[in-house]
Amino acid sequence: MKSVGLRSALARPFRTQGRLDRGVLLAFLAINAVVLVNAVVHHPTVGYDAGKHLVHVDVLSELRLATRKDTDAFYYPPLPYVLPAAFKMLTGASLHAAAKFGQGINVLLSLGLTFFLVSACRLIRPTSALRLGTLLTLGLVPAYYRTFAYVRGEPYVAFFGTLALYLVVRVFVRGRLTTGGALGLGLSLGLAALSRQWGLFLIPAAGLFGLVHLVLFKGRRAAVVRTMLLALVVATVVGTSFLLLQRARFGSATKKGAAPTGGPQAPTEDLKRAEKPPSNHHHHARPAGRGLGGYPSTAGPVSRSGPIPSRTPPSRPPFETRDPASKKEHQPDTSTIHQSTSATTAPPSP
Numbered sequence: 488m489k490s491v492g493l494r495s496a497l498a499r500p501f502r503t504q505g506r507l508d509r510g511v512l513l514a515f516l517a518i519n520a521v522v523l524v525n526a527v528v529h530h531p532t533v534g535y536d537a538g539k540h541l542v543h544v545d546v547l548s549e550l551r552l553a554t555r556k557d558t559d560a561f562y563y564p565p566l567p568y569v570l571p572a573a574f575k576m577l578t579g580a581s582l583h584a585a586a587k588f589g590q591g592i593n594v595l596l597s598l599g600l601t602f603f604l605v606s607a608c609r610l611i612r613p614t615s616a617l618r619l620g621t622l623l624t625l626g627l628v629p630a631y632y633r634t635f636a637y638v639r640g641e642p643y644v645a646f647f648g649t650l651a652l653y654l655v656v657r658v659f660v661r662g663r664l665t666t667g668g669a670l671g672l673g674l675s676l677g678l679a680a681l682s683r684q685w686g687l688f689l690i691p692a693a694g695l696f697g698l699v700h701l702v703l704f705k706g707r708r709a710a711v712v713r714t715m716l717l718a719l720v721v722a723t724v725v726g727t728s729f730l731l732l733q734r735a736r737f738g739s740a741t742k743k744g745a746a747p748t749g750g751p752q753a754p755t756e757d758l759k760r761a762e763k764p765p766s767n768h769h770h771h772a773r774p775a776g777r778g779l780g781g782y783p784s785t786a787g788p789v790s791r792s793g794p795i796p797s798r799t800p801p802s803r804p805p806f807e808t809r810d811p812a813s814k815k816e817h818q819p820d821t822s823t824i825h826q827s828t829s830a831t832t833a834p835p836s837p
Contacts, residue, residue: 500605503615511615514622515601518631522597525636531586534637536560540568541638544589545582547572552736562742564729566681567640589638596646597635601625603653610656643682648689651675655693658718659700664710666717673718677725684730690722 501512531537539560546553547568553561570592575585601622608618625631634641654672657663676693679686697715701708730740 497602500602500609500618503613508615508618511605511618511622514619514626515605518601518622518626519594519597521632522635523594525632526587526590526594529590529636531583531590531638534639536639537637539563540640541582541586543568544571544575544585544638548575548585550576552732559742562684562733564640564681564683566678567638567643571638586638590636593635593638593642596642600646600649603649607649607653607656610653610661640683644679644686647675647679647682647686651679651689651693655696658714659697659711662707664707664714666714669714669717670721673721674725676718676722677728680722680726681729687726690719690726693722694719 498507501508501515503511531541539558540563542558543553543560543563543565546557547565552565553563555561568589571585571589574580574588575582578584580588604621604625605618608621611617634645651672654668654675658665658668658672672693676686676690679689694715697711697718701711701715704711734740
Protein backbone atom coordinates (compact mmCIF):
# COMPACT_ATOMS: atom_id res chain seq x y z
CA MET A 488 0.00 0.00 0.00
CA LYS A 489 2.83 2.35 0.80
CA SER A 490 4.45 1.74 -2.60
CA VAL A 491 1.13 2.49 -4.32
CA GLY A 492 0.81 5.73 -2.37
CA LEU A 493 4.38 6.72 -3.26
CA ARG A 494 3.83 6.08 -6.96
CA SER A 495 0.64 8.11 -6.85
CA ALA A 496 2.43 11.03 -5.16
CA LEU A 497 5.27 10.95 -7.70
CA ALA A 498 2.86 10.83 -10.65
CA ARG A 499 0.50 13.53 -9.34
CA PRO A 500 2.44 16.55 -10.71
CA PHE A 501 2.33 15.01 -14.20
CA ARG A 502 -1.43 14.43 -14.27
CA THR A 503 -4.10 16.79 -15.54
CA GLN A 504 -7.72 15.96 -14.75
CA GLY A 505 -6.75 12.41 -13.83
CA ARG A 506 -4.85 11.72 -17.07
CA LEU A 507 -1.10 11.60 -17.65
CA ASP A 508 0.16 14.81 -19.27
CA ARG A 509 2.71 13.51 -21.75
CA GLY A 510 3.99 16.95 -22.74
CA VAL A 511 4.92 17.83 -19.16
CA LEU A 512 6.50 14.41 -18.60
CA LEU A 513 8.54 14.56 -21.82
CA ALA A 514 9.85 18.04 -20.99
CA PHE A 515 10.78 16.83 -17.50
CA LEU A 516 12.66 13.81 -18.89
CA ALA A 517 14.40 15.80 -21.65
CA ILE A 518 15.85 18.38 -19.26
CA ASN A 519 17.19 15.78 -16.87
CA ALA A 520 18.52 13.61 -19.71
CA VAL A 521 20.79 16.50 -20.76
CA VAL A 522 21.92 16.94 -17.15
CA LEU A 523 22.71 13.21 -16.96
CA VAL A 524 24.76 13.27 -20.17
CA ASN A 525 26.73 16.26 -18.90
CA ALA A 526 27.44 14.48 -15.61
CA VAL A 527 28.86 11.51 -17.51
CA VAL A 528 30.98 13.28 -20.15
CA HIS A 529 32.01 16.54 -18.47
CA HIS A 530 35.47 16.52 -16.87
CA PRO A 531 35.18 17.75 -13.25
CA THR A 532 38.32 19.90 -13.41
CA VAL A 533 36.92 22.03 -16.25
CA GLY A 534 34.99 25.04 -15.01
CA TYR A 535 35.37 28.35 -13.26
CA ASP A 536 37.17 27.83 -9.91
CA ALA A 537 36.82 24.07 -10.32
CA GLY A 538 40.10 23.38 -8.56
CA LYS A 539 39.08 25.37 -5.50
CA HIS A 540 35.86 23.41 -5.10
CA LEU A 541 37.69 20.09 -5.42
CA VAL A 542 40.16 21.17 -2.76
CA HIS A 543 37.18 21.52 -0.40
CA VAL A 544 36.18 17.93 -1.20
CA ASP A 545 39.73 16.74 -0.54
CA VAL A 546 40.01 18.63 2.74
CA LEU A 547 36.61 17.55 4.04
CA SER A 548 37.55 13.92 3.41
CA GLU A 549 40.14 14.48 6.17
CA LEU A 550 37.33 15.59 8.52
CA ARG A 551 38.37 19.22 8.68
CA LEU A 552 37.38 22.54 7.14
CA ALA A 553 39.54 24.42 4.65
CA THR A 554 41.83 27.26 5.72
CA ARG A 555 43.82 29.87 3.81
CA LYS A 556 46.71 27.40 3.59
CA ASP A 557 44.49 25.06 1.56
CA THR A 558 42.78 27.55 -0.76
CA ASP A 559 41.91 31.24 -0.93
CA ALA A 560 38.27 30.11 -1.29
CA PHE A 561 38.25 28.85 2.30
CA TYR A 562 35.06 30.82 3.00
CA TYR A 563 32.84 28.59 0.81
CA PRO A 564 30.13 26.84 2.89
CA PRO A 565 30.79 23.10 3.19
CA LEU A 566 27.41 21.50 2.42
CA PRO A 567 27.96 20.86 -1.35
CA TYR A 568 31.19 18.96 -0.64
CA VAL A 569 30.02 16.73 2.23
CA LEU A 570 28.70 13.79 0.18
CA PRO A 571 31.63 13.61 -2.31
CA ALA A 572 34.05 13.89 0.61
CA ALA A 573 32.24 11.12 2.50
CA PHE A 574 32.38 8.95 -0.63
CA LYS A 575 36.12 9.54 -0.94
CA MET A 576 36.78 8.87 2.74
CA LEU A 577 34.63 5.73 3.06
CA THR A 578 35.63 4.06 -0.20
CA GLY A 579 39.23 5.22 -0.53
CA ALA A 580 38.45 6.45 -4.04
CA SER A 581 40.45 9.08 -5.87
CA LEU A 582 39.44 12.71 -5.93
CA HIS A 583 38.43 12.30 -9.56
CA ALA A 584 36.02 9.51 -8.63
CA ALA A 585 34.64 11.61 -5.76
CA ALA A 586 34.10 14.51 -8.16
CA LYS A 587 32.21 12.26 -10.60
CA PHE A 588 30.13 11.08 -7.65
CA GLY A 589 29.34 14.74 -6.94
CA GLN A 590 28.24 15.21 -10.53
CA GLY A 591 25.93 12.23 -10.11
CA ILE A 592 24.40 13.91 -7.07
CA ASN A 593 23.71 16.94 -9.27
CA VAL A 594 21.53 14.72 -11.47
CA LEU A 595 19.42 13.84 -8.42
CA LEU A 596 19.24 17.53 -7.47
CA SER A 597 18.04 18.39 -10.97
CA LEU A 598 15.37 15.69 -10.78
CA GLY A 599 14.21 17.06 -7.43
CA LEU A 600 14.28 20.67 -8.62
CA THR A 601 12.16 20.02 -11.71
CA PHE A 602 9.78 17.80 -9.72
CA PHE A 603 9.13 20.45 -7.05
CA LEU A 604 8.91 23.16 -9.72
CA VAL A 605 6.16 21.22 -11.52
CA SER A 606 4.47 20.51 -8.16
CA ALA A 607 4.47 24.21 -7.22
CA CYS A 608 2.98 25.12 -10.62
CA ARG A 609 0.25 22.53 -10.13
CA LEU A 610 -0.63 23.99 -6.73
CA ILE A 611 -0.88 27.46 -8.26
CA ARG A 612 -2.88 26.39 -11.32
CA PRO A 613 -3.87 22.77 -12.05
CA THR A 614 -3.89 23.18 -15.83
CA SER A 615 -0.95 21.88 -17.87
CA ALA A 616 -0.12 25.20 -19.58
CA LEU A 617 1.74 26.69 -16.61
CA ARG A 618 3.71 23.52 -15.91
CA LEU A 619 4.67 22.93 -19.54
CA GLY A 620 5.55 26.58 -20.16
CA THR A 621 7.71 26.68 -17.02
CA LEU A 622 9.64 23.55 -17.95
CA LEU A 623 10.16 24.69 -21.54
CA THR A 624 11.47 28.04 -20.31
CA LEU A 625 13.87 26.32 -17.93
CA GLY A 626 14.99 23.95 -20.67
CA LEU A 627 16.00 26.89 -22.89
CA VAL A 628 18.45 28.28 -20.30
CA PRO A 629 22.01 27.04 -21.11
CA ALA A 630 23.31 28.17 -17.70
CA TYR A 631 21.11 25.55 -16.05
CA TYR A 632 22.92 22.66 -17.75
CA ARG A 633 26.32 24.25 -17.25
CA THR A 634 25.69 24.83 -13.55
CA PHE A 635 24.57 21.26 -12.90
CA ALA A 636 27.68 19.89 -14.63
CA TYR A 637 29.98 21.45 -12.01
CA VAL A 638 30.86 20.26 -8.51
CA ARG A 639 29.99 23.45 -6.62
CA GLY A 640 27.29 25.01 -4.47
CA GLU A 641 24.94 26.53 -7.03
CA PRO A 642 23.02 23.31 -7.84
CA TYR A 643 22.25 22.95 -4.14
CA VAL A 644 21.08 26.57 -3.88
CA ALA A 645 18.81 26.06 -6.88
CA PHE A 646 17.36 22.84 -5.47
CA PHE A 647 16.70 24.13 -1.95
CA GLY A 648 15.37 27.41 -3.34
CA THR A 649 12.86 25.55 -5.51
CA LEU A 650 11.91 23.31 -2.58
CA ALA A 651 11.34 26.46 -0.50
CA LEU A 652 9.15 27.87 -3.29
CA TYR A 653 7.02 24.73 -3.25
CA LEU A 654 6.68 24.83 0.54
CA VAL A 655 5.82 28.56 0.53
CA VAL A 656 2.99 27.90 -1.91
CA ARG A 657 1.86 24.85 0.04
CA VAL A 658 1.98 26.58 3.45
CA PHE A 659 0.67 30.05 2.67
CA VAL A 660 -1.35 29.75 -0.54
CA ARG A 661 -2.91 26.37 0.21
CA GLY A 662 -3.18 27.11 3.92
CA ARG A 663 -1.15 24.13 5.25
CA LEU A 664 -0.16 26.13 8.33
CA THR A 665 1.37 23.24 10.25
CA THR A 666 4.47 22.93 12.40
CA GLY A 667 5.92 20.40 9.97
CA GLY A 668 5.43 22.77 7.05
CA ALA A 669 7.12 25.60 8.93
CA LEU A 670 10.07 23.41 9.92
CA GLY A 671 10.47 22.12 6.36
CA LEU A 672 10.38 25.65 4.94
CA GLY A 673 12.88 26.95 7.46
CA LEU A 674 15.23 24.01 6.95
CA SER A 675 15.19 24.32 3.15
CA LEU A 676 15.98 28.05 3.37
CA GLY A 677 18.77 27.43 5.88
CA LEU A 678 20.34 24.65 3.78
CA ALA A 679 20.31 26.94 0.74
CA ALA A 680 22.40 29.42 2.76
CA LEU A 681 24.75 26.59 3.79
CA SER A 682 25.30 25.84 0.10
CA ARG A 683 26.40 29.36 -0.90
CA GLN A 684 26.20 32.57 1.08
CA TRP A 685 23.74 34.26 -1.26
CA GLY A 686 21.18 31.67 -0.29
CA LEU A 687 20.61 33.95 2.72
CA PHE A 688 18.72 36.31 0.42
CA LEU A 689 15.95 33.71 0.13
CA ILE A 690 15.11 34.10 3.82
CA PRO A 691 13.81 37.71 3.68
CA ALA A 692 12.07 36.90 0.38
CA ALA A 693 10.07 34.13 2.06
CA GLY A 694 9.33 36.40 5.02
CA LEU A 695 8.09 39.11 2.69
CA PHE A 696 5.76 36.63 0.97
CA GLY A 697 4.35 35.61 4.35
CA LEU A 698 3.88 39.26 5.32
CA VAL A 699 1.97 40.04 2.11
CA HIS A 700 -0.21 37.00 2.69
CA LEU A 701 -0.86 38.21 6.24
CA VAL A 702 -2.00 41.63 5.01
CA LEU A 703 -4.13 40.43 2.11
CA PHE A 704 -5.80 37.49 3.83
CA LYS A 705 -7.06 38.36 7.28
CA GLY A 706 -8.26 34.90 8.23
CA ARG A 707 -6.13 32.70 10.52
CA ARG A 708 -3.69 35.51 11.27
CA ALA A 709 -2.40 33.89 14.45
CA ALA A 710 -1.57 30.66 12.63
CA VAL A 711 0.13 32.57 9.79
CA VAL A 712 2.27 34.58 12.22
CA ARG A 713 3.24 31.49 14.20
CA THR A 714 4.17 29.52 11.08
CA MET A 715 6.11 32.40 9.54
CA LEU A 716 8.10 33.15 12.70
CA LEU A 717 9.00 29.50 13.24
CA ALA A 718 10.19 29.12 9.64
CA LEU A 719 12.27 32.32 9.79
CA VAL A 720 13.89 31.37 13.10
CA VAL A 721 14.87 27.91 11.84
CA ALA A 722 16.18 29.35 8.55
CA THR A 723 18.25 32.01 10.33
CA VAL A 724 19.76 29.60 12.85
CA VAL A 725 20.69 27.02 10.22
CA GLY A 726 21.74 29.50 7.54
CA THR A 727 24.02 31.63 9.72
CA SER A 728 25.69 28.75 11.59
CA PHE A 729 28.62 28.57 9.17
CA LEU A 730 29.12 32.33 9.22
CA LEU A 731 29.29 32.28 13.01
CA LEU A 732 31.76 29.40 12.86
CA GLN A 733 33.94 31.34 10.41
CA ARG A 734 33.86 34.34 12.70
CA ALA A 735 35.04 32.16 15.58
CA ARG A 736 37.82 30.63 13.46
CA PHE A 737 39.13 33.69 11.63
CA GLY A 738 37.73 36.69 13.48
CA SER A 739 35.40 37.57 10.60
CA ALA A 740 32.58 35.89 8.70
CA THR A 741 33.81 37.15 5.31
CA LYS A 742 36.91 36.56 3.22
CA LYS A 743 37.94 40.20 3.31
CA GLY A 744 38.03 40.45 7.08
CA ALA A 745 39.39 37.00 7.87
CA ALA A 746 42.85 36.97 9.38
CA PRO A 747 45.52 34.69 7.88
CA THR A 748 45.97 31.35 9.61
CA GLY A 749 49.64 30.61 9.67
CA GLY A 750 51.42 31.83 6.58
CA PRO A 751 50.67 33.01 3.05
CA GLN A 752 48.06 31.50 0.82
CA ALA A 753 49.50 28.39 -0.75
CA PRO A 754 48.22 25.04 -1.90
CA THR A 755 49.60 21.78 -0.61
CA GLU A 756 52.71 20.18 -2.07
CA ASP A 757 50.91 18.22 -4.77
CA LEU A 758 49.00 21.35 -5.77
CA LYS A 759 52.30 23.18 -6.07
CA ARG A 760 53.61 20.44 -8.34
CA ALA A 761 50.43 20.74 -10.35
CA GLU A 762 51.19 24.40 -10.99
CA LYS A 763 54.73 23.59 -12.23
CA PRO A 764 54.81 24.12 -16.02
CA PRO A 765 56.20 21.42 -18.34
CA SER A 766 59.88 21.81 -19.18
CA ASN A 767 59.26 22.16 -22.92
CA HIS A 768 57.00 25.21 -22.58
CA HIS A 769 57.69 28.74 -21.43
CA HIS A 770 55.37 29.98 -18.71
CA HIS A 771 55.37 33.26 -16.89
CA ALA A 772 54.97 33.32 -13.12
CA ARG A 773 51.45 32.88 -11.77
CA PRO A 774 49.97 33.02 -8.27
CA ALA A 775 49.87 29.78 -6.34
CA GLY A 776 46.68 27.86 -6.94
CA ARG A 777 45.61 29.93 -9.94
CA GLY A 778 45.98 29.69 -13.67
CA LEU A 779 46.53 32.38 -16.26
CA GLY A 780 44.44 35.48 -15.82
CA GLY A 781 43.52 34.57 -12.24
CA TYR A 782 41.35 31.64 -13.29
CA PRO A 783 41.82 28.20 -11.74
CA SER A 784 44.56 26.15 -13.27
CA THR A 785 43.63 22.97 -15.13
CA ALA A 786 47.21 22.20 -16.16
CA GLY A 787 47.57 19.34 -13.70
CA PRO A 788 46.16 17.53 -10.68
CA VAL A 789 44.26 19.29 -7.94
CA SER A 790 44.36 16.36 -5.54
CA ARG A 791 46.83 15.33 -2.92
CA SER A 792 45.73 11.74 -3.39
CA GLY A 793 46.24 11.31 -7.12
CA PRO A 794 46.53 13.16 -10.43
CA ILE A 795 43.59 14.25 -12.51
CA PRO A 796 44.57 14.42 -16.18
CA SER A 797 43.86 17.64 -17.99
CA ARG A 798 42.63 18.19 -21.51
CA THR A 799 43.67 21.84 -21.58
CA PRO A 800 46.98 22.55 -23.38
CA PRO A 801 49.36 24.97 -21.66
CA SER A 802 48.97 28.57 -22.74
CA ARG A 803 51.71 30.57 -24.40
CA PRO A 804 52.79 33.55 -22.28
CA PRO A 805 52.29 37.07 -23.56
CA PHE A 806 55.21 38.68 -25.43
CA GLU A 807 55.73 41.26 -22.66
CA THR A 808 56.83 38.58 -20.20
CA ARG A 809 59.80 37.44 -22.24
CA ASP A 810 63.35 38.46 -21.49
CA PRO A 811 64.08 41.95 -22.85
CA ALA A 812 67.42 40.65 -24.10
CA SER A 813 65.66 38.08 -26.25
CA LYS A 814 63.49 40.80 -27.78
CA LYS A 815 66.63 42.73 -28.66
CA GLU A 816 68.04 39.82 -30.64
CA HIS A 817 65.06 39.77 -32.98
CA GLN A 818 65.10 43.51 -33.73
CA PRO A 819 66.52 44.24 -37.22
CA ASP A 820 69.51 46.48 -37.71
CA THR A 821 67.87 49.71 -38.76
CA SER A 822 71.16 51.47 -39.57
CA THR A 823 71.73 49.40 -42.73
CA ILE A 824 68.16 50.02 -43.80
CA HIS A 825 68.59 53.77 -43.47
CA GLN A 826 71.84 53.65 -45.40
CA SER A 827 70.37 51.66 -48.26
CA THR A 828 67.32 53.95 -48.38
CA SER A 829 69.45 57.07 -48.53
CA ALA A 830 71.58 55.51 -51.26
CA THR A 831 68.60 54.74 -53.45
CA THR A 832 66.96 58.12 -52.96
CA ALA A 833 70.09 60.29 -53.43
CA PRO A 834 70.00 62.48 -56.61
CA PRO A 835 72.39 61.51 -59.40
CA SER A 836 75.63 63.50 -59.58
CA PRO A 837 75.88 66.00 -62.44
